[in-house]
Amino acid sequence: MTVDQGIVFAVLAATLAMFIWGRLRFDVVAMLALLVVAVIGLVPPDEVFAGFGHPAVVTVAGVLVVSQGLVNAGVVDSIARFIGRVGTHPMIQVVTLTGVVALCSGFMNNTGALALLMPVAVWLSRKGGHSPSLLLMPLAFGSLLGGTMTLIGTPPNIIISSYREETGAEAFGLFDYLPVGLAIALVGTAFIALLGWRLTPQRKEPSDEEELFPVGDYITEVQVPEKSSSVGNTLHSLLEKVEEDADVVVLGLIRDDRRELAPSTYKVLRPGDILLVEADTDSLQYLLDVANLSLPDGVGEEGEVEEDELEDEKGGRKKRRRDNGDVNLLEVIVSADSPLIGQTANRLSLRVRYGINVVAVARQGQRIKKRIANIRFNAGDILLVQGRQDTLHESLSDLGCLPLAERGLRIGSPRRTLLAAGIFIVAIGALMLGVVQAATALVGAAVAMVVVGLLNPSEAYRSIDWSVIVLLGAMIPVGEALETTGGANLIADQMMAIGGTLAPAPLLIMLMVVTMLLSNVVNNAAAAILLAPIAISLSQQLAMSADALLMTVAIGASCAFLTPIGHQSNALVMEPGGYRFGDYWRLGLPLSALVVATAVPMILWVWN
The missing domain is CATH 3.30.70.1450 (Regulator of K+ conductance, C-terminal domain)
Structure with missing residues (x-):
């Protein structure tokens, strides 16, 4: 191990420890890590802040603005009103909510989709006479599953797409994630609807006289x-x-x-x-x-x-x-x-x-x-x-x-709904046809939504989660330092020593499990940035398709089901659902195992 590699590993270890500690916000921790590697000289001076102009960062910002435009136009509210017509049986409610939030999360910010559907979930739980905890955790996990289906569904997908270009191939396209993502979304939703919701705790048994929680009187x-x-x-x-x-x-x-x-x-x-x-x-x-x-x-x-x-x-x-x-x-x-x-x-x-x-x-x-x-x-x-x-x-x-x-205060007119949907479809079409790159298409859609009045400039800036933008912009150069110093190759060598004699399937299982565990304690985007260079190094040493390993990291980083801190969606339902920290693994552990069992064969079939 060289001195530079030792420094990078020390910085990353300290960064991960501070992520887990949680006393400082993750974006502040990421900036500290960037400044340390910059001062030491592991990142060239003219590239220290290059991460903030990285296409992945711009794409994430564009997705967040477009998501807010779709919300303002009433697109998601229209879907939420449809959900209100389903029956009172928990299984029907779970499969409807989980399926709809997964579909929405494939094309917009999954936390935003979850927040909009949470009041509907609580109202449905009261309508059915059962605890909101039966619906809220499945709803959160459904938003994570849905994010794996498209390029824009979750930040890890966008990050992994940009890393693919380092292998000499084109970046992943909008629906390149769909075969694997759709498979785990369907299997995961079916598991949650048939059995998984029964594994969630019932913190209270609401009676007919009790008042409705977030959407009631x-x-x-x-x-x-x-x-x-x-x-x-x-x-x-x-x-x-x-x-x-x-x-x-x-x-x-x-x-x-x-x-x-x-x-x-x-x-x-x-x-x-x-x-x-x-x-x-x-x-x-x-x-x-x-x-x-x-x-x-x-x-x-x-x-x-x-x-x-x-x-x-x-x-x-x-x-x-x-x-x-x-x-x-x-x-x-x-x-x-x-x-x-x-x-x-x-x-x-x-x-x-x-x-x-x-x-x-x-x-x-x-x-x-x-x-x-x-x-x-x-x-x-x-x-x-x-x-x-x-x-x-x-x-x-x-x-x-x-x-x-926002209850009953921002009901989108049909014209605004169609206008927002039209802008989004044009951007998606341009992206699918290869006319423009993802960052250009989504930023173009965001600007168009501002120009036509679906949201004002101030609202557009507020819709961007700047803490995630700072995290990505800071961690991308740190991840590159891991690669340029040879640290990624060194980790890949150690993984080869452990699993070098394994067949491709067990190796992918090992990589996905490691990624999942890391994503459950740190931000999923950070997990993708840290493990993508290692995946590329592994592919070079094994003469194996880099696509398969990168797709494995993308899925693993997006499927953090074991803890409430693994993803903002998990944290958002914790208090309204009355969950404790240890409740998540009861549904999250079997769901994680099911994701691995479904995703690995699909990855080998499509990408190896």
Whole structure:
């Protein structure tokens, strides 16, 4: 082993250890690794940041923007509404949800597809009278299986495609992954639907009286503005306006800091009255619009924020402020590392500092029936938040909140849906015909969606997961350092010593299992970057097709079913499903074995 190889191995070992440790974000760890190899001189100075212009990085960014455009146009919402018509039997629900999310994940960001279908899954579980945990883990695993089917389904596929060019062959095409990916998606979905869902834990048995978890009713405060048409009218007349098109129950009235529970329907409303109402998100929006009510903190109708008085942090003089802009309601989940945990909305001054109102809170499937301002947030809480469209997603990112779905507020018109689908189909067609490369086709589609108004430029930038972009841009040169120093060949030699006498099938099984294990503890893109050079070195020493080994790494990197930290989709369902860290292997281990047993013969048949 040379000195340079020893340094590369030490950097990679430290990087993997810090990935697993998790105290620093993976993109920060990747940048530290890049800076170390750059300072030592293992990467030429003019190539240190070349990874950020790598086609794989640009392609990933393009996929994320296009995915957001499809969401904005209502393409996925249309699919979600179709799912709502399936029956109540768990097996039917599982196969429908898993199949649909797998199909969507083949052509858009799989975490985004999962987040949009999560509320549907929880609603279906309640409709069927069983725990959401039966559906959410299969839904997450289905999103991973679906990502293996196409070039754009998951970042590892894009990365492996670019590494194929190093072997002298063309990059993998859009549907080159389909024979193997479709096989494991079909087999995996069938296993989950027939048997796998029974291996998921049932954390609670919801009764018919229990409230729906993320998409159900909320206890919400609404205010009667001074100029509202409801001033001077009775509660009875207010409810008459909305009773045919909304499901709203008035639980209380707060006037002059005095609470009156179950107020008389003949109570006359005054300016400044706060009504405590029970309503789902669609009914809430309808109530605000029809009855000319607002949410507390001065947010008025049609996205205008009325003048409000804000007291500065020192308790001194109050000041007035007016704000304007389109206002959205959004359901989000509080992640495990969110700064909200243990804090209240009042203490964090969410309205003043972030422009966000917390409208309602649900915890472990139950609505919290307390004044919202006094609720201390926990990891996994589902919040219904309100904020300006142009700043809401950025603020939520700062607060460590992951969007679940925008309920009834962004229903795509048929024209917008067809327009988005048309742009996407043109890009896919150009890619399939070889007219342009994947990066050019997808960036072109992203720009077209911005130009035609399916999303604005700010939204396009926010849709990009910059932590993944930084991870890829930083780790690609580090992976190249592993190759240029001969480190990849050295690892390949050791693997040859272990499995050099093995037939191709056992060798691929060994490589896929190693990749899967690594992907379960580090980001799947990082796993692909680290193992792709080793796969190429192995192919050269064995005089074996590099395609087979690269495809093995791609599948292994995308199939992280054993831990909640293996993929963001796994982490996203952990709290809503009530899962513990050790629950994932119960379904994930047999599913991983099934993937290996299905993928290896398919790879040997198609690519060897």
